[in-house]
Amino acid sequence: MDYHDSERATAVASRVEDFIDEVVIPREREALSTGETVTTDEIHDLWEQARDRDLFAPQVLEEYGGQGLNFRDMLPAFEQVGRSLIGPLAIRANAPQEGNMHTLEFAGTDDQKAEWLRPLVQGDRTxxxxxxxxxxxxxxxxxxxxxxxxxxxxxxxxxxxxxxxxxxxxxxxxxxxxxxxxxxxxxxxxxxxxxxxxxxxxxxxxxxxxxxxxxxxxxxxxxxxxxxxxxxxxxxxxxxxEGQGFRIAQRRLGGGRLTHCMRYAGMAKRSLEIAKAYLSQREGFDATLANKQALRHRIAQAETELHAARTMVRHAARELDDSDARVEVAMAKLYTATVTNETIDLAVQCCGGNGIGKDLPLAHFYEDVRAFRIVDGADEVHRRTIARWAFDDVDECEVDGALRFDEDLRIDALDE
CATH class of the missing domain: 2.40.110.10 (Butyryl-CoA Dehydrogenase, subunit A, domain 2)
Structure with a gap:
């Protein structure tokens, strides 16, 4: 799909994709198959390789050691790192570090940035x-x-x-x-x-x-x-x-919700890739499973919904340029959390015993993605935000042609 991302965003995302495919995923596979953990020294080595490829901390200004991508341009790269269990960590784009970097970058003083932001970006502090x-x-x-x-x-x-x-x-x-x-x-x-x-x-x-x-x-x-x-x-x-904590937190969380969306979208994308590869090779009932119409239709539905989620996130990111985009972000986060949960669940089901086994990353993805419907605002909180917006402009309501309420009588049960 062509999402009309900028030339720079596409170029960086392509380099990140190569890095994840060539370096990060092979090490992840080895760790999953042997049970040996990826060490801190190995993570630091991945950071050096990311620096050599101009991929390290893409979300941070160059003066603090990052790549200087603006918010919209960094999102495609975040989708690519989400494809691996250690992808976000490998380029210093993992939560909560990237969100805290962003907070210090836009709200910190010069002294705070010198003492805390620079070493945070470089990985010298957590x-x-x-x-x-x-x-x-x-x-x-x-x-x-x-x-x-x-x-x-x-x-x-x-x-x-x-x-x-x-x-x-x-x-x-x-x-x-x-x-x-x-x-x-x-x-x-x-x-x-x-x-x-x-x-x-x-x-x-x-x-x-x-x-x-x-x-x-x-x-x-x-x-x-x-x-x-x-x-x-x-x-x-x-x-x-002083006293502006909620405004700062909202700005932090608004962007953070969208970066989470892209990381989890990447996780769902790789899950579908694994499921499709498995269905294409696994035979049963006189044909490969990829030829079974029910499974083909479910994969088609998942691809469609994941495309819609990616589109919603990009739209919300555009709106963040001019406003807090609270409703757009809420919609994107709510929808993406649902879609990624359902997509990864489908991938596990398609792969059967291999889906719940931990030679593949699917079982880990399945455990991790469930929290996405709670962290960064539970589904119910985002529905509440969307519902308040949906009813905000209602001046009158007619029920079965019998009851009508004007502005003076309307009660907003969700108002605080």
Whole structure:
């Protein structure tokens, strides 16, 4: 399919595809077949090869060590890295690192960029975004945020309990969402504060056991539970303006949802490639399975839906140039999460016992993709956003020609 991506986007994506096919996937296959993990030293070697091919950190400005692609141009490359279990990590385009790089790039001060962004891009430091809280804290309803930071002179005193903090176990620093004005609405009184791992009072409680986590590298990522107990950091560690945390997070998450969409679309694309290759070779009931109409039609449906998902993501990315594109992003994320889940499930089914075996990456993909309907906003949250938009312009409603409501009587049950 031709998505009319820019010449540069197409060229970089093509080089990334070659790198993934020639270098990354062969190492992934070896790890899956032998059970031997891909070491940290090997990941660093992949980074050097990515640098040599001008592929390293495509989403970051060149002055910080990246390739300087704009948001729309980097998306096709992200789809290519998503085809491998270690693809995003291989070119330093993995979550949450790429999202935190983006946040520091657009909201950080010059000093913050020099001290934290540059080494983060280069892989000398690791970061985590600490927003989600345990029951009854902030999650799908971010207004429920319980974490606080109180100003004491030129320092913040932070008390927070976070979990599902991706890469929190290894993080050298955290971008922590906290309420800094308890009298203001959370949307206006919340800030993001950079907290070094070495600050007194930071406690990494555990890595939360979860579905997925294929473990083919020796780098234990996961999603950590982290406590911040009277942690003191300078006020100058505030990312962006005080009280603007939700606006910054929305900008981070809007783009992050689309990069996730493309990575998972790449995962689904490779899953279909594996399934089609298997169906073409596997014989049963006097013919190859690829000649069975039911399977052919299901593959055709999956190809169609995946094409639609890629198109929606690109449309949402175009809209992000001029607005927050909240509805477009919600639609793209909701649809892509559903399609990639269903596509990978189909690939597993097509491959039968080989689908659930772990000589192929499909079983790992299957475990990983299920979380996509929850992370970066659960399906229900995005449906809520879309529904509010859908009813926003309704001035009147007629039911069976009998009931009519005008603007004065209309009740928006979803309004906050």
């Amino acid at each position: 970061s985590a975004f600490a927003m989600t809280e345990p029951m009854q804290g902030g999650g799908s309803d971010p207004k429920m945020l319980q974490s606080t930071a109180i100003k004491d002179g030129d320092e913040w005193v932070i008390n927070a309990h976070k979990w599902w903090t991706t890469d929190g176990l290894n993080a050298d620093f955290y971008l922590v969402m906290v309420r800094t004005d308890l009298d203001a609405h959370p949307y206006e009184g919340t800030s993001i504060i950079l907290v070094p791992r070495t600050a007194d009072g930071v406690e990494v409680v555990r890595n939360i056991p979860h579905l997925g986590g294929h473990g083919i590298t020796d780098r234990e990522g996961g999603h950590a539970e982290v406590k911040f107990d009277d942690v003191r950091v300078p006020v100058e560690n505030t990312i962006g303006e």
